Amino acid sequence: MNITAARAAADNKVEAAFLRHKQGDIPFAYAVYKDVLTEFPDHSRALHYLGLIAQQTGHPQEALRLLQRAIEIEPGDVRAHNHLGQVWVGLKDKEAALECFERAVQVDPTHADSINNLANAVRVRDPLRSIELYRRALELNPLSALAAYNLANALNEERDSDGAVAMHERALEIDPRFVRAHINLGLLLEQKGRFAEAAEHYQRVLEIKPRHPGALANLIAVRSYEPSAEIVRDAEQLLTDSNTDERARIRLHSGIGKYYDRERQYPRAFEHFIAAKRIVQERGAGFEIRRIAEQIDRTIGAFSRSFFEQASAHGSDSARPVFIVGMPRSGTTLTEQILASHRSVFGAGELQDMPRILKGLRPGYPANVATLEASKLAALAEEYLRGLEANAGDALRITDKLPVNFMHLGMIATLFPHARIIHCRRDPMDVGLSCLIELFDMDSDFTTSLEHFGQYFLQYDRLMTHWRTTLPVSMFELRYEELVKDPETHARALVDYCGLEWDPACLDFQQTGRTVRTPSRWQVRQPIYQRSVGRWRNYEEQMEPLRRLLRESDYKYIQVEE
Known part of the structure; x- marks a missing residue:
């Protein structure tokens, strides 16, 4: 087999392995990428995808090295720039991430994922530009529930609550099982006084993901909603679960406390209010x-x-x-x-x-x-x-x-x-x-x-x-x-x-x-x-x-x- 044919075969092997990679078969993909790099040390896609595995398995510095090498070989690979930016996001280097996403969009102004990530990167410093970018990403990929969700949150931060509701609803039309969109839409609807509709979204989350801490806490706290004994029991059991993180515990204690306050079980309610605040204090509230x-x-x-x-x-x-x-x-x-x-x-x-x-x-x-x-x-x-x-x-x-x-x-x-x-x-x-x-x-x-x-x-x-x-x-x-x-x-x-x-x-x-x-x-x-x-x-x-x-x-x- 001549070198051109061998290279084409390697390209096919890498892309086939990447399909397995995306399905979660990381060991198989890793072996293929390493095998290809043995024969072709400058195979940019193999380096790129191996960098993704390094990121996914908790080795960000190795991911940086591999992705940067891949970009040196193939600077026109928009996905490599985008993925490198995501590694920098994980390392909390906002400036480096922003530079990568800007470069990705320069390489390919129609790459919706890069545009979405660029919008995330500029959202704090330039919220209006982020909204414009999210809209462009959604135009390029109308089936991106994530772009619609991000746009909803950006609009809400700019106090366009009606636009935010519409975009959350669009995200849920695309992906009815998008838990974060249900939660955020529920909160928005509460702010608009549409409490029954908000409760419906929290209930939908519990259908998708039973015993979801945020949905349970929010649902119990909705004043117009009468939770069943099972709902309250699930929430209280989550407080005894060692896998429930501090943020979830705070919200659960608060929601359960409000429930017992409505039930006029005041000593029990107070215990939960104090428990929530104690965790807040332990997390470093910093009052002097x-x-x-x-x-x-x-x-x-x-x-x-x-x-x-x-x-x-x-x-x-x-x-x-x-x-x-x-x-x-x-x-x-x-x-x-x-x-x-x-x-x-x-x-x-x-x-x-x-x-x-x-x-x-x-x-x-x-x-x-x-x-x-x-x-x-x-x-x-x-x-x-x-x-x-x-x-x-x-x-x-x-x-x-x-x-x-x-x-x-x-x-x-x-x-x-x-x-x-x-x-x-x-x-x-x-x-x-x-x-x-x-x-x-x-x-x-x-x-x-x-x-x-x-x-x-x-x-x-x-x-x-x-x-x-x-x-x-x-x-x-x-x-x-x-x-x-x-x-x-x-x-x-x-x-x-x-x-x-x-x-x-x-x-x-x-x-x-x-x-x-x-x-x-x-x-x-x-x-x-x-x-x-x-x-x-x-x-x-x-x-x-x-x-x-x-x-x-x-x-x-x-x-x-x-």
Whole structure:
């Protein structure tokens, strides 16, 4: 056999082995690739596929060597560039991965898998480009459930929840057994108030993959769903399974706790809430009250009364921003939902823009604010407004209900002296319980114990006391207990404070079709009710550590008389 024929035979052997490789017969494929390389050491496909085996069997450095050699021999192999990028992803080298995917798309602009992976690589830094790339990948391969799924998630991150729902539905049309699409679509439907449909997707997951931890936890936690004894038993048994990972345990404890809370088995519910938070804490929640107190000391020092008296420049004259602040679970979502039901208000939700912008002023922030020039303040205000107004149309007012913006009210007043600030207050005992029940994604999670919550709350209250006496802008203080006792009076006052005429839709806020991304997505779909006032008393014995801490601090909160 001449060399050309021998090479053609080797090519056929490698591709036939690759078919077996894709079917899972790695030992057979490995032997063929090695055999071919013995005769043809520069056989690029054999090197390429052997690199895939190295990646699949946990040898990423060997995979890099083999794939890089394959590309040296055949630089026009788009799949080799793509696979090399995937190895770099596994090694968490984002820049190297991005370079490989960019090169792959340059080699073949129609290679859908490479385009999809490039979209993944740029999603954080350039979300709009990632959406464009996912769309192109889906056009090139209309049967790619993964591209539709990725596009759905990217759209959701850009707050296009309707587009996200449509793309998840498309992914499931392509692959009805796509578990992650069912889970994410279920969560989206919950945020839209379509709880029964969400439950159906979690149930579908359990049909595909019985005892799936995420589906069980989410299904049990859906307020409108009554789980069977078998469902609850499966969830509790998963907690005893050593194969259940920490993340799944957190979600299962949380879901089971909410189930027992609805069943009024409060001691049992509390055990699960505490168990979930304990795992969160053990995973490194990183809460240090000393750091919080020091941060608030610096903020109070920087934004003093004399600072505002001497300030001669501000950022913007815009009156569109409405900042809704307070502790988590203090009524911020309800307040935004009331306002967002007004025909002239757009509810933007919990925007991360203000903390992100102020992070750019570190390490000197907040002390360096006093030295910022008027042009810098104007640029910061304009940067924030671009994000705030992105989807707001011609709304007169736009709400940003990120609760932690209470930390930044000094800078907010400096940038937007005509903005509205609404401070939501609620009995810290009820807030503390609600924060213990819900799961949060925070770098410094103060909700992992009642003691941590109480320490954080007292520092928050110290800062809010400072703002009341120093801010040069008016602040509307809204007590949750008063709002739910007399909704119309306080809703009218809210609307009037925002400089708007009354809109009766504000009292029918539960009919608003907007997406609600916070844990309050169930509550704000219901007419206002008072049963959450004093809810902590169901757990009076368990809540004693927080009650004692507040009592020793002399904190007082005047509740509305029953």
